[in-house]
Amino acid sequence: MASPTKIWITPENTGVFSTANLSLASARKVSEVLQHDMENHHLYLNEIQFHDHIVHFMLTIWALGASPETIQLQYEREDKRQRPAYPRDESTIASFSDKSEFMKYMFQEEHYSNYLAFFQREIAAKGVPAVMKEYLFSGDKLAESVLSRMFAGLVHPIIHLGFGIEFQQPAIVAQAFAQASVHQDYLGDQFFNPASVTAAASPNSAKSIMQIMKEMRTDDLVRNGSAHGDTDAFGDGILTRARERVIHYCSKWSVPEDKIPEKLAEMINTAIYWTATAQNPEKELKLDFFFIHAVNLSIFFKAFMDLPYIETAAKSRLIEMKGRMDLLIWASRKMPEPNDDDILNYPIHLGWPEVFSKSYLHPSDDGHLAKFVRTVAFAEQLSRPLETKLRSDSLPVSGDMWLKIGNMAVDTAGVIYWDIWVRGAGFSEAWTKFGPRR
Template structure:
């Protein structure tokens, strides 16, 4: 049985996107390897705070039906450069039990392991649902601070939380809480400031996310606020040079208990829309590395919404914050034009029987050697297709990606990483980001 300290997957724990059944052998092997990662590796693989993606990668390819041989190979490749967690400090774990001393350890990677042990013990005593409600959803200063950190690090902590919930693994939920605790808090400060502005001046004419994206693109101050030289283009660009404009645009997106279901799919569809359509012809098709995280995190909001232990108020709040951050991410890459023809007219690189359909796309993603970003993106695109179908049928005006475009994007994902050059473009709205990429080969339209 899965516990706060023991990872245990079954053949039924394969996630929200179905491809093909899993085997007991694969379930046992991925459980063993994720347990090894849980005990032996830090959440950051270097001092710069680059993330350990093993959990994300293993669960994604396991959920898509990867065999044991591939699971072992992908794990070995990515375990080779991880570093061990720092030595447990009993005093730190004890200090975390007191609200008066809890906060002094936040934001420092050296305390990841004490935080992990602390949250495991809290879950053993109280249950993981109650721990989430206490440390993320209580609405007090500590919970708001922790919830804000969940959205930090380009959404990695909340992606980790989503995997833990989706795959029914309390130990991975504990990892996610510990991961959030060692991230910084500037993202949360932006989200809280935007939330407060929305409450102080409620929008009289709410807009959809695609409409706000168009407005951001047209806002010259905001769309040029980030500079290519900025170390962090949201923090040092958008929030330093156009914070008021960013908040003004973001607060026009409004989620309520009544529209939660629709707004969840609007967020999912829109995150994939701006991630896929931010192309730069005639350069090779590549996906923006930062936009990709908006798409990869979108898949988990259905799992959050399905949890009865989370109040509707908090589900609304989490989705609202996700929309705010997606808009800031779009603005931070200089709000690139979104070229829908690049999706509609895309010709897959491999049109052999099966290779360009979802089962074939998934097989190629499972076999692709990386740290899991590509397979996560492909799975999220397929989830977006499934989630959007109801609203496509209703002709919702915010639907941008629809019909045959989903399969085109799935092919763009795997084709782009299998192509020559770097796998991802970093900051798609800057001409400088595309200079290293070659012009794409010509293919006939279909």
């Protein structure tokens, strides 16, 4: 049975989207490798804060039907790259029960193991619902900081939280809270909080994400607010050069509490659209590495919205934060113009089962590709019933575009790690290493 210290997947842990007939053997294997990962590896795999993606990778390919042999093979490839976990310090862990002491150690990666132990014990004592409410949604200083940090590190902590919630794994929820605790918190004061204040001053915005993007593209200050090579695309880039304008636009995305299902579908559908259409018309097709994170996070918002213990107002706020973060990520890569024809004209030669297997058998990707196609397949199911109810600018992906995007994703992912994605689709410099359109 799954616990705060034990990862235990069963064929019943299908999440919000999976293939049929998940095997017990694969469930045992993914449980085994994730337990080994938790007990032996650090949060970051190198000194420049590249994340350990093993949880994301293994649970995604499990849900897509990977065999035990494939899970083992892909785990061994990733295991070799990881840094060892730091030792725990019991006196430091004990001090975290004082929230002021807890906050003193935040944004210090050497304390990841201590935060993990703390949250494992908190969940063991109180349960996941109580920990979620206290450390994310209570509104106190610590909860507000943790919530903001969940979106740091290119949204990795909240992706990790999503896997823990979706697959009902308290240990992975503990990992996610520990991850957030050792990430930097600048998005709160510099972005999320002022966007909320601006939105409150102009309530009842009915702008779709696509409408907001159209407005942003015409603003030269925003367009010139990012530069290829920015060390931190947010803190050193767009939020330094065009912060007030970006906040002005991002605050226009709002989620009324009675429109959560529609706004959830719009957020997911739109993220897939602007990611798939962010191409260079003179270059071979590639998906943007930063944009796919907005897509890969999206699937978990269905799991978050289904939680009975989270208040409706908190759910609404969470989707607002996600949509605003999407706009920030997009603006930080110079807002490439979308080209629908790149999707509409793409040939379908693989069905979903073949798309899934091609994604999880990739020889050098660390799970980003599999996460992307799983989210696209899920979004198709979520969007279909709403296609006749919502405006096309709220659901720009429809019909057979879903499978076209799935085919595009696996076809265009290069074999060598650094050729899988383009990094900064709006910058001409990011495309120079890729070949021309054929």
